[in-house]
Amino acid sequence: MERIYIRDLKNKMDEEVVISGSVNVRRDHGKLIFIDFRDRTGMVQMVALPNHKEASEIANKIRPEWVLEIKGKVNKRPDNMVKEGELNGELEIEILEIKIISEAEEMPFDRETELNLDTYFDYMPLTLRTEEKRAVFKVQSIIVQAFRNFLISEEFIEVQSPKIIGADAEGGAGVFEIDYFDNKAYLATSPQFYKQIMVGVYERVFMTGNVFRAEKHNTTRHINEYTSLDFEMGFIEDHLDIIKMETKLLQFVVKELKEKCSKEFELLGAEIPEVIDEIPYMKLKEAQEVIKKEFGEDCVGEPDLEPQHERWLCEYAKKEFNSDFIFVTHYPVEKRPAYTYEDENDKGFTKSFDLLFRGVEITTGGQRIHNYDDLVKGFEKKGLDPKKFSFYLQAFKYGMPTHGGIGMGLERLTAKFLGIKNIKEATLFPREINRIDNLLNK
Amino acid sequence: MERIYIRDLKNKMDEEVVISGSVNVRRDHGKLIFIDFRDRTGMVQMVALPNHKEASEIANKIRPEWVLEIKGKVNKRPDNMVKEGELNGELEIEILEIKIISEAEEMPFDRETELNLDTYFDYMPLTLRTEEKRAVFKVQSIIVQAFRNFLISEEFIEVQSPKIIGADAEGGAGVFEIDYFDNKAYLATSPQFYKQIMVGVYERVFMTGNVFRAEKHNTTRHINEYTSLDFEMGFIEDHLDIIKMETKLLQFVVKELKEKCSKEFELLGAEIPEVIDEIPYMKLKEAQEVIKKEFGEDCVGEPDLEPQHERWLCEYAKKEFNSDFIFVTHYPVEKRPAYTYEDENDKGFTKSFDLLFRGVEITTGGQRIHNYDDLVKGFEKKGLDPKKFSFYLQAFKYGMPTHGGIGMGLERLTAKFLGIKNIKEATLFPREINRIDNLLNK
Numbered sequence: 001m002e003r004i005y006i007r008d009l010k011n012k013m014d015e016e017v018v019i020s021g022s023v024n025v026r027r028d029h030g031k032l033i034f035i036d037f038r039d040r041t042g043m044v045q046m047v048a049l050p051n052h053k054e055a056s057e058i059a060n061k062i063r064p065e066w067v068l069e070i071k072g073k074v075n076k077r078p079d080n081m082v083k084e085g086e087l088n089g090e091l092e093i094e095i096l097e098i099k100i101i102s103e104a105e106e107m108p109f110d111r112e113t114e115l116n117l118d119t120y121f122d123y124m125p126l127t128l129r130t131e132e133k134r135a136v137f138k139v140q141s142i143i144v145q146a147f148r149n150f151l152i153s154e155e156f157i158e159v160q161s162p163k164i165i166g167a168d169a170e171g172g173a174g175v176f177e178i179d180y181f182d183n184k185a186y187l188a189t190s191p192q193f194y195k196q197i198m199v200g201v202y203e204r205v206f207m208t209g210n211v212f213r214a215e216k217h218n219t220t221r222h223i224n225e226y227t228s229l230d231f232e233m234g235f236i237e238d239h240l241d242i243i244k245m246e247t248k249l250l251q252f253v254v255k256e257l258k259e260k261c262s263k264e265f266e267l268l269g270a271e272i273p274e275v276i277d278e279i280p281y282m283k284l285k286e287a288q289e290v291i292k293k294e295f296g297e298d299c300v301g302e303p304d305l306e307p308q309h310e311r312w313l314c315e316y317a318k319k320e321f322n323s324d325f326i327f328v329t330h331y332p333v334e335k336r337p338a339y340t341y342e343d344e345n346d347k348g349f350t351k352s353f354d355l356l357f358r359g360v361e362i363t364t365g366g367q368r369i370h371n372y373d374d375l376v377k378g379f380e381k382k383g384l385d386p387k388k389f390s391f392y393l394q395a396f397k398y399g400m401p402t403h404g405g406i407g408m409g410l411e412r413l414t415a416k417f418l419g420i421k422n423i424k425e426a427t428l429f430p431r432e433i434n435r436i437d438n439l440l441n442k
Numbered sequence: 443m444e445r446i447y448i449r450d451l452k453n454k455m456d457e458e459v460v461i462s463g464s465v466n467v468r469r470d471h472g473k474l475i476f477i478d479f480r481d482r483t484g485m486v487q488m489v490a491l492p493n494h495k496e497a498s499e500i501a502n503k504i505r506p507e508w509v510l511e512i513k514g515k516v517n518k519r520p521d522n523m524v525k526e527g528e529l530n531g532e533l534e535i536e537i538l539e540i541k542i543i544s545e546a547e548e549m550p551f552d553r554e555t556e557l558n559l560d561t562y563f564d565y566m567p568l569t570l571r572t573e574e575k576r577a578v579f580k581v582q583s584i585i586v587q588a589f590r591n592f593l594i595s596e597e598f599i600e601v602q603s604p605k606i607i608g609a610d611a612e613g614g615a616g617v618f619e620i621d622y623f624d625n626k627a628y629l630a631t632s633p634q635f636y637k638q639i640m641v642g643v644y645e646r647v648f649m650t651g652n653v654f655r656a657e658k659h660n661t662t663r664h665i666n667e668y669t670s671l672d673f674e675m676g677f678i679e680d681h682l683d684i685i686k687m688e689t690k691l692l693q694f695v696v697k698e699l700k701e702k703c704s705k706e707f708e709l710l711g712a713e714i715p716e717v718i719d720e721i722p723y724m725k726l727k728e729a730q731e732v733i734k735k736e737f738g739e740d741c742v743g744e745p746d747l748e749p750q751h752e753r754w755l756c757e758y759a760k761k762e763f764n765s766d767f768i769f770v771t772h773y774p775v776e777k778r779p780a781y782t783y784e785d786e787n788d789k790g791f792t793k794s795f796d797l798l799f800r801g802v803e804i805t806t807g808g809q810r811i812h813n814y815d816d817l818v819k820g821f822e823k824k825g826l827d828p829k830k831f832s833f834y835l836q837a838f839k840y841g842m843p844t845h846g847g848i849g850m851g852l853e854r855l856t857a858k859f860l861g862i863k864n865i866k867e868a869t870l871f872p873r874e875i876n877r878i879d880n881l882l883n884k
Contacts, residue, residue: 003677020677022841039677040597040645065841067812101677102812104841125639125837134643141600148587155482158583160669160852162871163605163652164618166878176606177621178629181658181875183882187620194871197567201576203482209652210605216623227602235445235462235481235543370509370544391879395567399464399507399546410602429604429636433623436608437833440625 001071007041009088012074016096019044020069022129023062023104025111033059037070037093046072046093058098064111065104065129071097117424122438124429135264136426139257140414144208146256147229150249156204156231161194163187163210167388174214187212190407193392195232196339196368199403200395203234208410218432220422221360223411225431232368232405239341239351239367242404243281243327246355246363250325251275257417270418273324273357280317281327281353283346287313303335311359329353329366338378341367341404351404358416365406372396443513449483451530454516458538461486462511464571465504465546467553475501479512479535488514488535500540506553507546507571513539559864564880566871577706578868581699582856586650588698589671592691598646598673603636605629605652609830616656629654632849635834637674638781638810641845642837648673650852658875662864663802665853666873674810674847681783681793681809684846685723685769688797688805692767693717699859712860715766715799722759723769723795725788729755745777753801771795771808780820783809783846793846800858807848814838 083089352366463481525531794808
């Protein structure tokens with residue numbers, strides 16, 4: 001008999017079926033044994049009755065996480081046992097035969113226990129097996145594919161960019177060093193240079209790959225390896241074209257989440273945000289004036305925003321524009337990478353932006369320098385040797401359109417969408433200074 | 443006036459338009475200057491006439507790769523100049539105004555020159571800017587997204603797996619070592635262990651990420667970093683379920699390529715293969731018998747196939763089954779990784795397979811061991827210490843379904859589809875022992 005999925009049992013009332021999956025919980029009620037049984041489509045209650053002797057004996061010894069193939073009969077539950085609105089709340093499986101696919105050791109902790117984070121990470125192959133965790137990473141998978149599908153619909157081309165690079169691209173953030181045969185190489189902290197090079201080839205490109213940051217701080221906002229969602233587009237007027245594209249992108253992602261993950265958001269007690277057509281944007285200095293006026297702290301003239309400032313601005317955007325998002329533009333030249341485009345009408349400030357969402361920056365983007373000489377000067381101004389960037393600079397030597405783009409971390413975005421406080425809980429197998437799956441200092 | 447794309451010019455006959463793009467070629471014909479001008483949607487011929495003095499003067503100094511915004515009039519070509527069947531073959535642009543977005547240095551070589559491979563790589567930001575190269579990586583982008591879309595339609599979940607790992611997963615192929623703060627870490631040679639762990643969570647998972655091989659050989663078949671397409675699924679009968687899923691996957695990829703890339707295949711002189719419903723499969727020893735009988739070479743009993751054997755088998759599959767593909771199964775236990783499932787009815791041989799296509803292996807896959815004790819024994823048999831795999835082994839300690847999957851290299855697949863001989867030409871920015879964009883020994 002062919003396996004059917006647990007979500008489809010309701011169409012098989014009073015029939016015999018075969019289902020396969022894992023034991024969630026076993027409950028002994030005297031002679032009856034109840035088993036909550038799950039597959040990737042849902043959960044069902046099964047019961048082993050003493051009259052099916054062989055099955056009943058096996059049921060007696062199984063434990064959570066045993067993997068079984070069950071032959072059973074789909075029975076209607078007595079009226080007083082029906083659980084309204086729950087998958088299979090109206091039925092249960094009478095177990096006829098049990099085939100053991102895999103046994104499982106006794107759980108190292110109870111399924112209901114609230115685990116501390118280190119234990120959760122140490123046992124991830126097991127601790128990921130909950131409805132909640134499945135929901136988190138299901139949402140993540142929908143976000144990344146929505147990102148791609150939107151950009152493809154806008155005629156962007158996906159590009160595979162290398163992670164092993166010959167020099168630290170941005171000459172800034174900590175990089176991991178690799179032994180590359182008889183040379184030294186590094187892990188890319190961003191696909192930025194390749195994105196730009198590929199704008200010269202396709203005008204519009206995107207990538208969804210890993211990036212690596214050798215940052216020593218161990219916070220709830222940082223991880224040392226993450227998935228970066230990046231796009232870059234040519235022939236723009238200025239950074240506002242990027243802001244427009246990102247707004248449409250976010251609207252599409254949210255639409256997809258509503259269609260495909262409303263159950264998951266509900267389960268996790270999170271709310272899918274609205275993305276209004278005209279997300280407010282303001283210059284850094286205007287934002288600082290707002291903070292001074294609305295929240296009484298004078299940070300006007302500072303080169304960047306503090307975390308508290310970002311939270312305040314989000315609060316303000318919600319109140320003033322009913323927007324969950326707000327763009328802050330025109331960060332000073334000295335705070336942005338060498339390739340950032342300086343506003344000719346606001347010297348010293350760049351056509352760059354951060355996007356703030358629920359109190360945190362989730363995107364960095366902006367217009368880039370497209371003129372070769374300006375870019376060389378940009379490197380020199382930062383004290384970087386343009387010769388070290390000669391491969392990248394070829395794109396500009398041989399003509400580049402005006403262009404810009406954004407990058408955002410998939411894990412941070414997932415966390416913010418779902419209201420998860422620590423980014424590591426929105427990361428499959430997070431890397432941090434003391435951890436690569438297991439604690440390194442053990 | 444808003445920019446329009448070059449592919450849409452035919453709808454604007456006799457109108458004034460604005461187009462933006464790059465100069466492909468400039469040809470001086472006495473007082474007339476002809477410019478082949480491209481954007482990401484196509485090419486058009488433009489002409490600068492002496493009566494538009496200012497534009498004509500600028501046209502005189504521009505060179506290939508200059509990036510321009512053009513205001514022009516769409517004119518019908520004289521009948522004897524029409525190029526039938528060519529985009530914009532019936533029209534040309536009379537240049538009215540030229541706005542220079544970026545100048546470009548003189549080309550280091552002629553556009554028509556056949557470049558040697560090192561020069562092509564050294565100048566990739568420039569040399570990728572041809573119709574042929576754009577076609578290659580467009581095809582690649584369609585393959586990778588078709589891979590994802592098919593698996594999503596089969597309810598697989600995409601998973602982001604880490605590239606920094608604590609130990610060499612397969613204890614075999616060369617790995618790159620990283621300085622990870624005060625520890626040593628490595629770059630993943632495959633997402634295999636994470637795929638399997640995630641089968642315990644979702645039953646069906648896939649990933650499309652980079653993997654890294656510190657192999658010193660510099661061949662036309664190998665690169666040191668590539669994009670690996672991987673899927674893994676639970677509750678299978680045996681490896682034939684994986685073969686079936688992969689067959690459907692390839693059929694979908696081919697369907698997508700036909701819909702979206704027939705122009706690119708034509709341009710590159712390549713043929714999109716057919717994927718028949720029942721791709722032939724045979725055991726290694728049967729395949730060796732075929733080689734002996736059909737091609738006269740006795741390799742029966744050898745543990746693996748030589749490249750020439752793979753070519754012969756493909757020839758045989760084409761002739762005998764009219765199939766561009768053939769699966770070879772049951773490689774011996776000692777030639778496959780520790781987690782490979784041994785056939786209980788053919789001891790010493792595994793339920794694993796390679797998929798051969800146009801003379802080369804493009805996939806490795808098979809059923810995996812799901813029983814904890816068997817897996818521990820599998821490691822021990824290979825002389826590996828199971829303790830080093832304790833994180834991964836948790837998945838099995840706490841119960842795993844039967845499962846299996848495949849992995850294939852995106853670049854190799856692209857190359858084989860397109861009849862590209864050297865995999866590096868199907869790789870954006872290939873990494874090899876002496877090259878990370880620029881030659882390392884320079």
